[in-house]
Amino acid sequence: MGAVATQDSPTNPGATEPLAGDGIVGVLHRPARTPIATAVLTHGAGGNHDGLLLRQLGDTLSARGVLVARIDLPYRQKRPKGPPSPSGSARDRDGIARACVLLRAMGTGPLIVGGHSYGGRQASMVVADDASVADGLLLTSYPLHPPGKPDRLRVEHLPRITRPVVVVHGPSDPFATTDELAAAVALIPAPTTVVEITGTGHDLRPDRKPTAELTAEAVLSHLVGRRTD
Template identity: 50%
Template sequence: MDDIAGVVHRPDGRPQGVVALTHGAGGSREAPLLQAICEEWARRGWVAVRYNLPYRRRRPKGPPPRSAAVADLAGIVEAVAAVRTLADGPVIAGGHSYGGRLTSMATSEGLTLDLLTLFSYPLHPPGKPERARTEHLPNISVPTVFTHGTADPFGSIDELRPAAALIPAPTTIVEVTGARHDLASKKIDVPRAAVDAALELLG
């Protein structure tokens, strides 16, 4: 996984499938949320990989430049191809905020997955609902789980519901009451709830 700057979480026994997750605009593969989610997937019997996007491999801190999206999309395709080699079974990918949005864009452009899992999907910049980031959602044809805080400034639950409905495949919204964009919660085990929803949607 060195070629994609990925950290692998392996389950005990034979894996049921693989999961590839990446970070938000200001984060990295070391984000506590990604670590906790990957640990949960491994406990459930899946190989889970948290990886850095290309812009983060180039510099350790700061948001992605506007010119980064093309390379980051290619990096997501590369990462999913790499994790496919780790185990047979279903392939799940996604990420937090920017990383999830770009993974959804890659999926809308033909990246083959069995399920998409998006954490704090950034529906629009804070305070700018007119700048919706939903134009590609109708082109996603795989089941999708949205895990979203009810106090997220990048989009409310009421805004998320019609956005999720644009996807012509089964979708689930995991509401994290009171959580903001970082999905921190003292009341809900967010990784467990997200993985439960994903496994249920996979059937």
């Protein structure tokens, strides 16, 4: 599957267009050929769908044949700045699930869901609760615990994840050390791959590191090429 996915050059990411409807706001990256897979990606607590990492992932994955939607979570649609409220996390998860339903209808091949930090955590909870939502999970900079509070682990749902997972990690991330992340990943019963972006922290430095390229390679090898029914 990976060999097929690299036929298109990463410099030819295809077209983008606005994505809106049914409470979904974002941007769609259409590959230049029939999609081999579909992905729904969302942002961290302080960001939106237009963050650099999400834009680069959209371009890089679509250049390799993946139909990609990068979306704003419901809390971000309500206000342009500020963190999410814990009371609204269920609505954010519902927004992710609805986007997956929409992209299932639009795309072909396996569907990957995930995102950066908070967005990835919410996506992982969606998949833990209902594995039929997606065929694979992508987590960039999973926020394992608040910075400086390693006793407040966010791992309760991890043993219920049954879809393959790719985790992209910066070793200087204050939300999870490499050892802490390894212990958390061990709780996931599904096949899980960790991609370490050396010399980075929570933001994964997509402006200076090949973060998008390494992430796309892992997605194609471990999620698109390894589907569970």
